[in-house]
Amino acid sequence: xxxxxxxxxxxxxxxxxxxxxxxxxxxxxxxxxxxxxxxxxxxxxxxxxxxxxxxxxxxxxxxxxxxxxxxxxxxxxxxxxxxxxxxxxxxxxxxxxxxxxxxxxxxxxxxxxxxxxxxxxxxxxxxxxxxxxxxxxxxxxxxxxxxxxxxxxxxxxxxxxxxxxxxxxxxxxxxxxxxxxxxxxxxxxxxxxxxxxxxxxxxxxxxxxxxxxxxxxxxxxxxx
Numbered sequence: 101x102x103x104x105x106x107x108x109x110x111x112x113x114x115x116x117x118x119x120x121x122x123x124x125x126x127x128x129x130x131x132x133x134x135x136x137x138x139x140x141x142x143x144x145x146x147x148x149x150x151x152x153x154x155x156x157x158x159x160x161x162x163x164x165x166x167x168x169x170x171x172x173x174x175x176x177x178x179x180x181x182x183x184x185x186x187x188x189x190x191x192x193x194x195x196x197x198x199x200x201x202x203x204x205x206x207x208x209x210x211x212x213x214x215x216x217x218x219x220x221x222x223x224x225x226x227x228x229x230x231x232x233x234x235x236x237x238x239x240x241x242x243x244x245x246x247x248x249x250x251x252x253x254x255x256x257x258x259x260x261x262x263x264x265x266x267x268x269x270x271x272x273x274x275x276x277x278x279x280x281x282x283x284x285x286x287x288x289x290x291x292x293x294x295x296x297x298x299x300x301x302x303x304x305x306x307x308x309x310x311x312x313x314x315x316x317x318x319x320x321x322x323x324x
Contacts, residue, residue, distance in 0.1 A: 106132070123153050126160060136201045139164045167202055168193045175206055179213040184226040191227055204232045217241030225250060229260065237264045238301065244268040244277060259288040263298025270302045275310050278302055279317050286319070296320050 109132070112125035122145045129138035142157045142164075151157065168174075174193075178186055194202045203224055210220050221242045225233055236242055244265040251261035266281035282302065285295040299319045306314065 121153055123156060126157065130160075130164075135164050136198060139201055140204055167198060167205060171202075171205070172209065175209050176213060179210055179215055182210075182215060182219050182223050184223050187223040187226055199227060200230060200232075203227065203230045207232050207236060211241075218243055218246040221246060222250070229257065234264065237268055238271075240268070240271040242268055244272065244274065244281065248281070256290055257293055259285045259290060259293035259295060260298075262288060263293075263295050266298050267301050270305070270310075275313060278310070279313050279319070282314070282319050283317055296322070 106128075109125065109128050112128050116122045116125050122141060126138045126141055129135070129141070139161060142161045145151050145157055146154060146161075174190055178190055191199070191202065206224060207220060211217075217236055217239075221233055221236060224230075237247065242264075247261055247265035247268055251258050251265060254261045262281050262285035266278050266285060269277035269281055282295060282299055285298060289295055299314070300322065303311065303314060303319075303321065
């Protein structure tokens, strides 16, 4: 079971989101062996102004898995000549259990170094489609064309990449492209990949005109 769906962890996360301490959430994640996730939450909390548990959280973070020494410098060098091959080479020095953290850290730092969303997505998605890369798409930082090109080589995940391309088209104001890409995502659905998360992303934000177009095209309404 996904550790994030455990009742205790959901409750601790909810209490923190409502203004409570993050410490119980972090301690539960560490107890479940989800140390990388715990480190991610801590880093997020430490970025917030007036974090009440900052000292305790920093102490915990120092004991959690860290990225390799020189990671920031390696990212700066990667940014000078980014490519999927260079990213794969960089990851050779990252332990598998730190992969999620490495991608999350890299996206923010590479944006700060001036790399565009298309380049970041093209290179970093070679190591897998992580929530951080999906966030990059849903912030409007990746073009639908880049995602369509990625879909062409995605094999069993084609429906997911086409669905993300539809989201990117929607965020760019391309209604016809949104409908077309959602239909293509539907046509490539599998047991593991569905159009529904992407159709819901669009429907929750769609105008009346686009909603009518989606209905006429038979785009799903819900997660069922």
